[in-house]
Amino acid sequence: MGTLLTTSIAAIFCAAFLAPWIHRVLGSRAGVVLGLIPLGAFVAFASMVPTVVGGGNVRASWDWIPSLGIELSLYVDGLSLLFLLVISGIGTFIVWYAGGYLNGKKDLGRFYLYLLGFMGAMLGIVASDNLVLLFIFWELTSISSYLLIGYYCEKEKSRKAALQALLVTGSGGLAMLAGILILGNVTGTYEISKLLAMPEGAIAAEAAFPAIFVLLLLGAFTKSAQFPFHFWLPNAMEAPAPVSAFLHSATMVKAGVFLLARLHPCLSPSPLWTSVVAPIGALTMLIGVFLALGQTDAKRILAYTTLAVLGTLTMLLGLGTDLAVKACMAYLLAHALYKAALFMAIGSVDHETGTREVDDLGGLRRLMPLTAAAAILGALSMAGIPLLFGFVSKEYFYKALLDVPGPRGLWEVLGVGASVAMVALAATAGLKPFFGSLKPTPKKPHEAPWVMTIGPLILGVVAIFFGLFPGWIGNQLIGPAAGAVLAEPTFTAGLKLWHGWTVALALSVLTVALGAGLYYLAPKIRAAKTLYAFLSKIGPERGYEVILVGVLGFAKWQTQVLQNGYLRNYVMTVGGFTVLLLLWLLPRNEFTVDLSQMVPTSALGITICALIIASAFMACFVKSRFAAILALGVVGLGIAILYFLFGAPDLAMTQILVETLTLVLFVLAFQRLPLLKEFSKLSTRLRDAVLSLIFGGVMTVLVLVAFHFKSSAPPISGFMGENSLPLAHGRNVVNVILVDFRALDTLGEITVLAIAALGVFAMLKLRPSTKSKGDQP
Amino acid sequence: MNSVILNATNRLLAGLLIIFSVFLLLRGHNLPGGGFAGGLVASCAFVLQALTFGVASARKLLVFDPRTIIAIGLLIALLSGLPGIMDGLPFLTGMWDKTPLPIVGKLGSPLWFDLGVYIVVGGICCLIVFSLGDELEEESNPKHEPDTKEEEI
Numbered sequence: 069m070g071t072l073l074t075t076s077i078a079a080i081f082c083a084a085f086l087a088p089w090i091h092r093v094l095g096s097r098a099g100v101v102l103g104l105i106p107l108g109a110f111v112a113f114a115s116m117v118p119t120v121v122g123g124g125n126v127r128a129s130w131d132w133i134p135s136l137g138i139e140l141s142l143y144v145d146g147l148s149l150l151f152l153l154v155i156s157g158i159g160t161f162i163v164w165y166a167g168g169y170l171n172g173k174k175d176l177g178r179f180y181l182y183l184l185g186f187m188g189a190m191l192g193i194v195a196s197d198n199l200v201l202l203f204i205f206w207e208l209t210s211i212s213s214y215l216l217i218g219y220y221c222e223k224e225k226s227r228k229a230a231l232q233a234l235l236v237t238g239s240g241g242l243a244m245l246a247g248i249l250i251l252g253n254v255t256g257t258y259e260i261s262k263l264l265a266m267p268e269g270a271i272a273a274e275a276a277f278p279a280i281f282v283l284l285l286l287g288a289f290t291k292s293a294q295f296p297f298h299f300w301l302p303n304a305m306e307a308p309a310p311v312s313a314f315l316h317s318a319t320m321v322k323a324g325v326f327l328l329a330r331l332h333p334c335l336s337p338s339p340l341w342t343s344v345v346a347p348i349g350a351l352t353m354l355i356g357v358f359l360a361l362g363q364t365d366a367k368r369i370l371a372y373t374t375l376a377v378l379g380t381l382t383m384l385l386g387l388g389t390d391l392a393v394k395a396c397m398a399y400l401l402a403h404a405l406y407k408a409a410l411f412m413a414i415g416s417v418d419h420e421t422g423t424r425e426v427d428d429l430g431g432l433r434r435l436m437p438l439t440a441a442a443a444i445l446g447a448l449s450m451a452g453i454p455l456l457f458g459f460v461s462k463e464y465f466y467k468a469l470l471d472v473p474g475p476r477g478l479w480e481v482l483g484v485g486a487s488v489a490m491v492a493l494a495a496t497a498g499l500k501p502f503f504g505s506l507k508p509t510p511k512k513p514h515e516a517p518w519v520m521t522i523g524p525l526i527l528g529v530v531a532i533f534f535g536l537f538p539g540w541i542g543n544q545l546i547g548p549a550a551g552a553v554l555a556e557p558t559f560t561a562g563l564k565l566w567h568g569w570t571v572a573l574a575l576s577v578l579t580v581a582l583g584a585g586l587y588y589l590a591p592k593i594r595a596a597k598t599l600y601a602f603l604s605k606i607g608p609e610r611g612y613e614v615i616l617v618g619v620l621g622f623a624k625w626q627t628q629v630l631q632n633g634y635l636r637n638y639v640m641t642v643g644g645f646t647v648l649l650l651l652w653l654l655p656r657n658e659f660t661v662d663l664s665q666m667v668p669t670s671a672l673g674i675t676i677c678a679l680i681i682a683s684a685f686m687a688c689f690v691k692s693r694f695a696a697i698l699a700l701g702v703v704g705l706g707i708a709i710l711y712f713l714f715g716a717p718d719l720a721m722t723q724i725l726v727e728t729l730t731l732v733l734f735v736l737a738f739q740r741l742p743l744l745k746e747f748s749k750l751s752t753r754l755r756d757a758v759l760s761l762i763f764g765g766v767m768t769v770l771v772l773v774a775f776h777f778k779s780s781a782p783p784i785s786g787f788m789g790e791n792s793l794p795l796a797h798g799r800n801v802v803n804v805i806l807v808d809f810r811a812l813d814t815l816g817e818i819t820v821l822a823i824a825a826l827g828v829f830a831m832l833k834l835r836p837s838t839k840s841k842g843d844q845p
Numbered sequence: 846m847n848s849v850i851l852n853a854t855n856r857l858l859a860g861l862l863i864i865f866s867v868f869l870l871l872r873g874h875n876l877p878g879g880g881f882a883g884g885l886v887a888s889c890a891f892v893l894q895a896l897t898f899g900v901a902s903a904r905k906l907l908v909f910d911p912r913t914i915i916a917i918g919l920l921i922a923l924l925s926g927l928p929g930i931m932d933g934l935p936f937l938t939g940m941w942d943k944t945p946l947p948i949v950g951k952l953g954s955p956l957w958f959d960l961g962v963y964i965v966v967g968g969i970c971c972l973i974v975f976s977l978g979d980e981l982e983e984e985s986n987p988k989h990e991p992d993t994k995e996e997e998i
Contacts, residue, residue, distance in 0.1 A: 798874035
């Protein structure tokens with residue numbers, strides 16, 4: 069089972085990297101073929117259901133950085149499995165859909181790469197057992213989301229939205245990393261399964277818990293677009309429809325909810341949990357439906373309702389009762405099904421008619437019957453109409469709210485209010501375009517190709533199936549998932565379609581009735597544009613913009629000060645800072661200069677030193693730049709000889725080679741510089757002289773006292789020298805360190821060198837010679 | 846640069862430098878040398894060629910684009926870390942053949958790693974020098990505004 073799990077996730081990543089090639093070979097059929105891989109993964113994950121229902125779990129683990137407690141470990145329990153199935157199942161349809169939606173676009177191969185790469189990363193998040201591994205996958209989803217939102221990269225709006233999503237979720241991710249590291253430090257493990265096995269309340273009792281809690285929450289809330297970070301999600305709707313359907317409704321934005329659910333047993337025993345998570349969720353839910361009512365673009369309506377649902381899920385987790393968690397899992401599954409279907413259907417409408425404005429659409433059911441059927445099923449499920457799974461999930465949502473301990477009324481009113489709006493919004497976005505009279509649209513509408521209708525239709529049918537047999541899905545998926553969140557492996561969901569004449573049922577009826585009423589008021593609300601424009605001006609997005617402008621301004625200022633393009637200023641800054649640091653540090657230590665420890669040197673050594681000093685002075689005073697360069701070359705070669713005299717032939721050789729190449733580079737660059745006509749003013753030269761003297765003096769002192777500062781630990785050179793031959797079969801210790809003992813460092817260094825060289829190349833070759841094509845807005 | 850001496854010596858030196866660089870690479874594990882030094886020496890051969898006959902000629906001699914070479918070198922260095930993983934040891938663990946080969950000596954994954962370093966370093970030097978060289982050759986038909994800023998030293 070463990071191998072199957074690893075293979076499935078690895079296969080998605082492999083498919084991602086092969087996708088551009090497959091697309092080149094197969095052309096427009098590539099989407100159908102590529103979709104088979106997530107389908108295979110879905111089947112593989114589905115085969116794990118019996119194990120998980122039986123209370124078991126699936127694991128796979130490899131050592132990665134054991135010294136830091138970081139392992140490549142995967143772990144699937146009920147919660148992971150629910151997400152794995154949603155991601156791979158909906159992912160299959162999304163890949164097929166994308167093949168139709170973006171058919172003929174030249175970057176489609178690249179799109180598949182990003183999309184499948186995202187899918188692999190998302191599966192990785194939900195299957196990770198190690199928090200550090202989870203973080204890596206988490207960041208991968210942020211990056212692929214950035215690339216996917218910015219898919220229409222020629223549009224400025226897309227690029228801006230992509231950057232905004234990346235910055236918001238990326239900063240949250242960094243906070244989360246800090247939280248993970250503190251959590252790992254405090255508990256001594258990064259393994260989620262071990263954290264969950266700790267006694268209840270142990271982590272919440274730690275002194276560092278509030279910091280851990282806030283930092284992890286920042287990660288989850290930015291990712292799941294909770295207030296006040298909600299603004300990036302609607303803007304992300306600049307992405308193509310399959311991306312919005314997949315990342316920004318069904319899967320990625322739920323990663324935050326997943327994290328909360330995953331760590332629920334660790335974090336929820338604290339009073340902080342209920343007092344922070346539930347109110348923020350409720351606030352996001354209300355803001356979501358309120359802003360959704362003001363939208364005229366069907367896709368943005370769906371985006372804001374996604375926000376509301378994410379708020380609802382967070383709120384339910386925050387309440388944290390058995391019933392609330394069960395409702396959360398059911399709501400999550402219902403939402404993934406109907407929202408993906410609706411996004412795809414609206415994407416098809418946009419694709420075939422050229423508009424998404426709800427007031428310009430109508431009567432499409434005859435022209436696009438399949439799309440209409442899918443959208444209607446989605447909308448009915450979203451509205452919570454009986455026989456669809458959305459009804460069951462909303463029933464349990466109400467039951468959970470009625471069951472919350474504490475004062476009556478508040479949660480119920482909030483929940484019913486949001487659901488009423490959801491009914492009206494479902495009708496506006498999912499029903500209105502298909503009923504009524506046909507309206508003129510930019511393109512003459514006709515049915516979308518089958519790859520674009522099959523996904524939403526199947527999702528709609530599945531919603532009916534789950535709606536009719538909630539007990540079955542409850543036992544297979546919802547129960548184990550809720551059990552994992554509650555850390556009660558024996559938890560059973562026992563979802564039922566009908567549970568008598570209850571208050572929840574009455575609320576459901578009331579919701580639909582009020583929702584239908586609100587639907588008729590909706591056009592008036594949509595028309596109140598000034599109110600919404602005003603709100604967007606004072607919303608948190610304004611804060612984001614202010615911060616962004618501030619950071620850019622600061623970056624510009626400090627670049628002008630520090631990176632001013634004058635090499636001599638760089639040398640001055642680096643030298644001056646080193647001197648300051650040393651002058652601050654040296655007097656804080658007691659030391660004596662012990663000249664007796666100095667090694668006697670030969671006459672040759674003294675001669676070389678004299679030569680170096682003479683050349684250095686010559687470099688300062690000659691009138692020709694070429695002569696100065698040669699004089700500096702002599703300094704470098706002199707130092708190489710000193711290395712050699714002190715028994716470091718490797719260093720000496722490298723020094724000579726570097727010196728030679730530097731000289732060549734100097735000579736090459738030197739031809740571009742103007743002749744030395746004007747010399748610096750006397751004051752500048754005096755300043756430089758003083759700085760050089762101070763720098764030289766401090767360095768001399770540092771070398772003289774270096775003997776004094778001996779670390780208490782034995783020097784590592786002994787180990788290297790003794791083990792070089794027996795362990796690494798090499799007598800040249802320097803080389804053995806470079807290619808064996810410290811090979812990873814070297815790998816990092818050559819990578820940095822390669823990037824630096826590419827930077828040089830880019831600066832020299834890719835700069836625009838004339839002002840070329842600018843931004844097309 | 847039109848220099849008879851440079852022309853004549855280059856013909857001799859280029860080949861010798863390459864051979865010497867391989868020599869440095871191979872002896873590096875036991876005696877002074879290694880991939881870094883070897884790579885620098887190898888790049889010297891191409892830099893010399895660029896100085897003597899122009900960058901275009903040096904590019905031709907190098908066959909591959911320096912960027913491709915850097916990528917290949919990084920890939921070799923990365924792959925040399927895999928044999929250890931195959932045996933269940935950490936990434937980049939040195940793995941050695943039991944029987945030494947003639948001339949080369951014992952073969953092991955660190956040699957492959959060093960070969961990667963050699964190729965990356967050589968590629969980097971060539972990339973930088975060629976890019977600068979191209980820039981200089983453009984000087985003959987200047988496209989950019991000449992730097993008129995007063996230069997201090």
